Amino acid sequence: MDLKNADFTTIFNVASAQNKWLVDLHWFTLAICTIIFFVVAGLLIAIIAKFKTPENDDGSEPKQTRGNVRLEIIWTVIPLLIVTVLGVLTAIVMLIVNPAVGSKKPDLVVVGHQWWWEYQYPKYGVTTANELYLPLGKNSLIEVRSADVVHSFWVVAFGQKMDAIPGHPTNMWIHPTKKGLFLGTCSEYCGAQHGLMRIMANVVSQEEFDAWIKAQSVVPVPSNDPAVARGKEAFNSATCVQCHSIAGDAEAKAKIGPDLTHIAQRKTLGAGVLENTEDNLAKWMQNPQQFKPGCNMPNMRLTDEQAHDIAIYLESLK
Amino acid sequence: MTQGALERTHEPVNWLAAVPEYQGILSWLTSVDHKQLGILYIMSAFGFLVIGAFLGLTIRLQLMFPMAHVVSQDQYNQIFTMHGTTMIFFVGMPLLFGFAVYLTPLMIGARDMAFPRLNAFGYWVYIFGATMLFFSFLAGGGPAAGWFAYPPLSEKGYLFNSGQNYWALSLFVTGIGSVATGINLIVTILTMRAPGMTLKRVPLFVWMILMDGFLVVFSLPALNAALVMILFDRILNTKFFDATMGGSPLLWQHFFWFFGHPEVYILILPGWGAISEVIPVFSRKLLFGAGIMAASTVAITFLSFGVWVHHMFTTGLGFAPLYIFAVTSLLIAVPTGIKIWSWLATMWGGKLRFTVSMLHAMAFLIQFTIGGLSGVGFAVIPLDWQLTDSYFVVAHFHYVLVGGMLFSLISGVYYWYPKATGRLMSETLGLWQFWLFVIGFNGTFFVMHILGILGMPRRVWTYPLGMPGWAELNFFSSCCSFILVGSILLFIYNVIWSFYHGKIAGPNPWNAWTLEWLADSPPIAENFERVPVVRSRRPLWDLQFGSGGDGEDNHA
Numbered sequence: 001m002d003l004k005n006a007d008f009t010t011i012f013n014v015a016s017a018q019n020k021w022l023v024d025l026h027w028f029t030l031a032i033c034t035i036i037f038f039v040v041a042g043l044l045i046a047i048i049a050k051f052k053t054p055e056n057d058d059g060s061e062p063k064q065t066r067g068n069v070r071l072e073i074i075w076t077v078i079p080l081l082i083v084t085v086l087g088v089l090t091a092i093v094m095l096i097v098n099p100a101v102g103s104k105k106p107d108l109v110v111v112g113h114q115w116w117w118e119y120q121y122p123k124y125g126v127t128t129a130n131e132l133y134l135p136l137g138k139n140s141l142i143e144v145r146s147a148d149v150v151h152s153f154w155v156v157a158f159g160q161k162m163d164a165i166p167g168h169p170t171n172m173w174i175h176p177t178k179k180g181l182f183l184g185t186c187s188e189y190c191g192a193q194h195g196l197m198r199i200m201a202n203v204v205s206q207e208e209f210d211a212w213i214k215a216q217s218v219v220p221v222p223s224n225d226p227a228v229a230r231g232k233e234a235f236n237s238a239t240c241v242q243c244h245s246i247a248g249d250a251e252a253k254a255k256i257g258p259d260l261t262h263i264a265q266r267k268t269l270g271a272g273v274l275e276n277t278e279d280n281l282a283k284w285m286q287n288p289q290q291f292k293p294g295c296n297m298p299n300m301r302l303t304d305e306q307a308h309d310i311a312i313y314l315e316s317l318k
Numbered sequence: 319m320t321q322g323a324l325e326r327t328h329e330p331v332n333w334l335a336a337v338p339e340y341q342g343i344l345s346w347l348t349s350v351d352h353k354q355l356g357i358l359y360i361m362s363a364f365g366f367l368v369i370g371a372f373l374g375l376t377i378r379l380q381l382m383f384p385m386a387h388v389v390s391q392d393q394y395n396q397i398f399t400m401h402g403t404t405m406i407f408f409v410g411m412p413l414l415f416g417f418a419v420y421l422t423p424l425m426i427g428a429r430d431m432a433f434p435r436l437n438a439f440g441y442w443v444y445i446f447g448a449t450m451l452f453f454s455f456l457a458g459g460g461p462a463a464g465w466f467a468y469p470p471l472s473e474k475g476y477l478f479n480s481g482q483n484y485w486a487l488s489l490f491v492t493g494i495g496s497v498a499t500g501i502n503l504i505v506t507i508l509t510m511r512a513p514g515m516t517l518k519r520v521p522l523f524v525w526m527i528l529m530d531g532f533l534v535v536f537s538l539p540a541l542n543a544a545l546v547m548i549l550f551d552r553i554l555n556t557k558f559f560d561a562t563m564g565g566s567p568l569l570w571q572h573f574f575w576f577f578g579h580p581e582v583y584i585l586i587l588p589g590w591g592a593i594s595e596v597i598p599v600f601s602r603k604l605l606f607g608a609g610i611m612a613a614s615t616v617a618i619t620f621l622s623f624g625v626w627v628h629h630m631f632t633t634g635l636g637f638a639p640l641y642i643f644a645v646t647s648l649l650i651a652v653p654t655g656i657k658i659w660s661w662l663a664t665m666w667g668g669k670l671r672f673t674v675s676m677l678h679a680m681a682f683l684i685q686f687t688i689g690g691l692s693g694v695g696f697a698v699i700p701l702d703w704q705l706t707d708s709y710f711v712v713a714h715f716h717y718v719l720v721g722g723m724l725f726s727l728i729s730g731v732y733y734w735y736p737k738a739t740g741r742l743m744s745e746t747l748g749l750w751q752f753w754l755f756v757i758g759f760n761g762t763f764f765v766m767h768i769l770g771i772l773g774m775p776r777r778v779w780t781y782p783l784g785m786p787g788w789a790e791l792n793f794f795s796s797c798c799s800f801i802l803v804g805s806i807l808l809f810i811y812n813v814i815w816s817f818y819h820g821k822i823a824g825p826n827p828w829n830a831w832t833l834e835w836l837a838d839s840p841p842i843a844e845n846f847e848r849v850p851v852v853r854s855r856r857p858l859w860d861l862q863f864g865s866g867g868d869g870e871d872n873h874a
């Protein structure tokens with residue numbers, strides 16, 4: 001996958017209003033921890049330098065001390081004050097970053113599957129997979145669900161991650177503040193392909209987002225190319241339709257695998273393992289296990305010709 | 319009164335291999351002697367440490383280069399599951415029990431544990447359970463759900479080979495042994511102390527083991543209950559964790575971490591105990607603030623049962639339930655900090671002797687502080703939202719469990735090895751091992767903090783080309799992991815070499831103060847000819863200087 005266009009992924013690359021708070025809190029905590037560390041390390045070094053037994057030691061025992069109540073109170077009370085400050089800041093940032101949802105409806109529903117992501121935009125009736133679009137400058141409420149095992153949705157530059165737990169929908173807010181492509185990976189271990197369950201989040205302007213939604217809402221019309229017709233025929237007669245759905249194709253209605261309605265608009269295949277080209281798509285269909293061992297799509301045992309036709313058909317679904 | 323004044327009825331034997339009662343393999347296989355069982359525990363733990371280290375090395379080899387294919391994803395998942403499970407249950411726990419059952423009776427002046435047969439039961443059940451889990455590889459594949467085995471992934475619908483069944487059964491069996499040994503330790507410490515040894519006068523190590531016993535007895539049953547539920551789900555088709563049938567995957571997470579968080583303290587407490595003996599002896603000073611040290615251990619024991627949800631901060635439980643656990647998790651940093659300051663203050667004004675044991679203890683202080691401080695970061699929930707399940711958390715718990723637990727217990731091995739075997743470990747080999755250990759450990763794990771900050775999730779089989787910094791840092795970490803494993807092998811070599819070639823130690827090579835140093839090295843079968851009346855935390859100091867001498871804690 002070509003990651004050249006992706007923004008540098010670190011938690012300090014702030015791409016959401018929420019992550020700004022997280023990062024500020026992070027620097028503050030890091031500063032405190034660094035100071036404490038250097039106090040401890042400095043004391044240890046001083047002790048080593050100062051209290052090493054000298055060469056000409058007389059073998060006498062050093063002065064014995066049992067403790068010092070004042071010192072002990074100091075090193076109990078100061079840490080208590082520090083954790084109190086951290087505790088108060090924790091509450092403040094938590095409430096700012098994730099305010100109560102109340103009866104608000106989600107803008108985006110993320111569903112984790114083994115090993116790909118489904119994205120539903122309930123307000124527009126749009127469903128897509130693996131490549132996510134969010135409008136810049138709007139606080140989006142995201143609901144995270146799971147279709148099978150526990151996953152975790154984490155786009156690094158957005159800051160917060162949220163687990164996808166079966167039977168326990170969770171919520172978080174993301175307010176993107178920077179345009180671009182931001183990367184993530186499933187971050188709760190979920191089985192064979194956990195490491196290749198990638199997230200590609202595109203933050204675009206409101207206009208671009210509206211245009212994208214509009215394009216997604218159109219039912220694609222396959223062209224009159226005979227190869228396309230052959231491909232559609234092959235797609236519908238092979239077992240593809242038992243897992244995938246394509247709007248406008250009466251036979252493809254299943255919801256097990258990714259929705260393929262506008263697959264030609266996506267940049268990657270297999271949750272980011274391959275670039276989306278006709279060639280790659282044909283190869284993928286002939287042996288998905290080669291690219292993503294353990295994934296739930298079986299080898300379809302297609303001939304080269306069938307695979308080629310289906311790839312032409314799918315790539316016509318713009 | 320000095321040691322020599324005690325009458326002897328035995329001829330002293332100054333080498334473990336020469337002890338008449340320990341001749342022949344059968345004497346070890348059938349033993350109920352706490353010393354033999356303690357040595358067996360520790361030797362077994364070292365055996366599994368080598369296995370676990372090579373599993374870890376395989377992980378590092380796979381991650382050395384982006385998109386590498388050293389092992390398959392399926393193998394990789396089994397390997398990291400077994401690495402974690404082995405290190406926690408078959409290295410950490412038996413090290414704890416080995417140190418505890420070997421030292422506790424000696425330190426409190428008892429002849430043996432309260433229930434010697436139960437002690438043997440605990441050990442053999444552990445060996446049986448561990449063997450059973452490794453047998454799963456021959457029986458169709460190992461477990462692959464990670465060491466905390468979250469359902470539904472650990473249910474048979476997603477992992478249908480028998481490895482996961484073996485995993486649950488094996489931990490269940492070892493868990494029963496652990497609870498038995500926990501009870502045994504509590505009873506021994508509460509009822510079998512030498513005359514005059516009040517609970518205020520037990521060595522800090524024994525105090526930590528007492529708290530550890532309570533932690534084991536109250537936390538392991540939660541794991542055992544959860545293991546039975548997952549076994550029922552997998553074998554009898556029950557639906558405890560199946561959300562589609564009214565069960566709850568979150569239920570497992572609560573049960574597991576109710577055990578899992580105290581488990582961290584179960585593993586680290588003996589290490590703290592060892593440090594609390596090693597640092598005073600090699601500083602020639604009393605442990606600073608022993609009372610508050612003991613009290614802070616009690617505080618940690620209680621608090622550790624109230625922090626488990628900090629492993630679940632990203633499960634969307636809502637503000638109030640999460641925040642309560644953030645507060646308890648932050649609070650536990652205070653008693654932990656007290657310990658660090660007390661150890662530093664113990665060294666202040668002393669006459670330091672930089673033995674290999676002491677060097678490990680000082681490295682522990684630094685590394686455990688790093689692990690503790692990154693732990694504070696995880697208690698601050700918004701930071702946990704960023705960093706949990708990333709390589710930052712991998713760095714954090716290796717700093718606690720390797721930089722903390724393993725360093726302190728290896729310090730303990732150098733310290734008590736002469737007591738157990740009669741010979742000192744080689745300080746020359748030890749110095750090499752120490753520096754390789756420090757370089758290898760910090761090199762392997764420190765960069766993982768940065769990898770987490772760069773967004774690398776944990777437990778990934780590989781990572782794409784072109785992620786900034788990932789390839790370089792992973793390569794560096796993998797290179798250092800060879801040094802780390804090398805240092806562990808060198809340590810094992812030192813243990814074996816010194817057994818045959820080490821200097822004869824005598825009863826008290828470090829000029830230490832606790833009762834075990836009154837016994838012969840190795841101790842006779844009944845430990846002591848005669849136990850003196852204990853008047854302070856340092857009975858041997860009192861024997862040397864007499865009451866009213868330099869022993870200011872005579873009335874403690």
